Amino acid sequence: MTSFIAQKEEQELLRFSTAGSVDDGKSTLIGRLLYDAKSLLDDQLSALEAKARVDGDQPDWALLTDGLKAEREQGITIDVAYRFFATPKRKFIIADTPGHEQYTRNMATGASTADLAIVLIDARHGVRTQSKRHAFIAALLGTPQLVVAVNKMDLVDYDQSVFEAIRRDFDHFVQQLGIRAPQYIPISALLGDNVVDHSESMSWYEGPSLLHFLESTPVGINRNLKELRFPVQYVSRPNQNFRGYSGQILSGIVRKGDEILVHPNQQRTTVESIVTYDGELEEAFAPMSVTLTLADELDISRGDMLVTPRHEAGVARDIEAIVVWMDHVPLQVNGTYTLKHTTRKTRALVEAIRYKVDVEEASQVEGQALALNEIGCLKLTTMQPLFFDAYQDNRKTGSFILIDEQTNLTVAAGMILKADQGGSDTLLANPVSAAERALYFNQKPLTLWLTGRVGAGQLAVAQAVERALFERGGYAYRLDQSAPRGLFRLAEDAALLNKAGLAAVVVDDFWQNPSREAARAQVGADAWFEVHLEASLGWAEANDESGFYEHVRGQRDHVDRAQQYQRTTATDADLTLNVEQLDVPELVASILAALETRGFLGRLRDEPA
Amino acid sequence: MLETIAPAQEQAPPFRLLTAKNQAPSRTLPDRYRLSHLRQLEAESIHIIREVVSEFEKPVMLYSVGKDSSVLVRLAQKAFFPGRVPFPLLHIDTGYKYQEMYSFRDQFTKENDLDLRVYTNQPAVKDGTNPYDLGTAACCGQLKTKALLDGLAAGGYDAAFGGARRDEEKSRAKERIYSFRDRFGQWDPKNQRPELWSLFNGHIREGESIRVFPLSNWTEIDIWQYIELENIPIVPLYFAQEREVIDAGGTLIPVDNFPFRDRLRGPIKTVKTRFRSLGCSPCTGAIRSEATTVGEIIKEMFQVRTSERANRVIDHASDDAMERKKREGYF
């Protein structure tokens, strides 16, 4: 008995994704694989037969693989579904991805963890754009092995020339991309030819059956054992005497006594022990989850990375990456996102779209926007450095996701190509960019321009806003008329503060009535936010502490005229608030909320530590 | 007409995929650096558990006393060794569990130094809620779903580990590992975040939470093999034994301690039975079996006759029963 169990425990794991256009026979193929691998459980099978009886037809294999109700109603699968089967040799995890046009996102998801991808082609239709697209995405996500299953061979009389023509077409396409040659297998998913057993109807085909290939293709071929990459996931301090660093080894091997290097502080130390629940180990390797203790007490925290000193990871804050956009809201150039890479989270700013990738044509095109299911090459700057490898060398340390700071959704999947501008060595030589400042201060430059009648309380509000921004970790500076200055000077000063990455809060109670358009132009529309504090003349006069109204009345008794010159309403304000109805804390809260909505301020809870 | 105005197509520059390697690796993996599928699944699950503890403020592990819970606990112990499991276990108790489950639960959590919390929908229990008078769905709604949501809310938990697996049921095949729930604990199949590589997005707002399924990629056989490999203790009900059962139309319900004996029609027999999954006594049937060891259970698994959940009465209502319950907040 034990030998039987032991044998099963030694099974290897192969993950593969499947893609095909609607009706190419993907569900049929998966259903058959599951069935033939004898993993179809009896009652699922009887449910299948019950449905088939109702439909009055032969068993519909696709019913085995359908998922959620809404999808069933539409008669189409729209999300990645994971399925499992095992043979005596291997255990398989299938990421079954829908082939419909708009679901690049699902295909990328399925391919991200796959060792192998099966692309289905209907023999009758030949190589269509969709099949190329499926192969392209699988390859883009670094799937090491591609299998092209030419299906429905029974419908073309098992004709070898049909198969060869498809192989030629597809090879041509694959060569263009510069990726490894796929394995081509002619099959009939419906009748089972070359699915498990070699088909008698296609004696001209000498290669392996699909299942045989899945069972024998080497797994873990892209597992890198050379360079240790161990991102610290959790610092374990159960008591005073133990300090361990827990994490999953992404690549490489670590041995007791090995010298390691710690990113980012670049210190070296040696591995004292490899601790596991099952006892200490002499060596551990990818993808094991272990806990390491080190010879020296260094300041190491989550997100740091332990690496082989001879093969350091790339360290950079400016990177170039291919990104698959996955959200309905398009990418914002100059927008900031939370970037998650290994166990590290940092803010990232999208500086530019270098080019877009046209999946249909497998070509590089110009473009300044990235919408749902589009792919592009971005230049990104991160607030903290990333410790990475190029995606093609290491899928684990080369991948990241982008998270929208407002909606918390995962909006993009990224694959790092390289450090931009040669990495950290040349960092000193580069001037600090606006983007870097924005990331550092965790705020976008902003000029908050407060207008209203004299006595409407701009100064009190400005002080309170300045304080509120300061308390939440922002950098703000208030500009008012304590030193009498012209409107234009104020705007100039605000613009300078903005350039330095700071927020300017400007008190504007000039009773003359010049246009604010000039100030806005000076500051720049991107940073400008104008709030008008509304108050009636009576209220403003009653609350005026500057003596302005007294002065005017005493002088000329021409309050009418004063009123005429004051900014009583502002048609160009981004926000108008009535100061007679709200107290200062309420006014501040309204202003901050408006700034958040406009994306000037990050939401408090989500700021990375 | 349109073709005539369209500009002549420009020849795109040859494009090479920079994210993919064009060469086959020169050597395959040496044998000593191969990891069996169980160890690989184990490493991935540990990674998930540590990630949640690192990124969430107040995680909890839902503990059902079943075999998957036992495995989940072992993985948590491995994740934090030599430290203690740094979060509590929450058992949603319907009051209808088998006596063996209660004694196992108390002993297991005590021996393993686990912080066990038990939550019950007390008002519903006082009202005598049961599946015979209310129907299975309504009873589950009160004693499981409502109790679970209330229990999570009462503890202020922002992440809850569960033992669900993708191979259990069709609608679970698409479940994420981090399953996002709104403020009402509800699951929206249309609003789940894509999960790529092993990069999980745990960003939530105040009041929202996630359910986490570290066993997503395990199959029932994997669970049994792991129990055998690791020698993990499980409730004795999983092993075949002569039991007095009521044969209620094919479903075998043990009579011992059964609170609704008078409600069932059918002959009482003595049969060698075991449980493939454990639930409430009124709604979980046993199967005929000779398997008295984990090894024998695994062997039986290879000649499976019924899928795991089929001996639970609760799923028979309709094809979409599970999906509906999930939307409402059940696991």
Ligand SMILES: Nc1nc2c(ncn2[C@@H]2O[C@H](COP(=O)(O)OP(=O)(O)O)[C@@H](O)[C@H]2O)c(=O)[nH]1
């Ligand atoms: N003759 C024949 N029909 C097939 C084969 N594979 C699939 N089909 C049929 O093609 C149709 C679409 O198959 P299905 O698996 O639902 O396609 P999917 O949309 O790719 O999942 C169904 O009617 C299948 O029975 C095959 O190898 N030969």
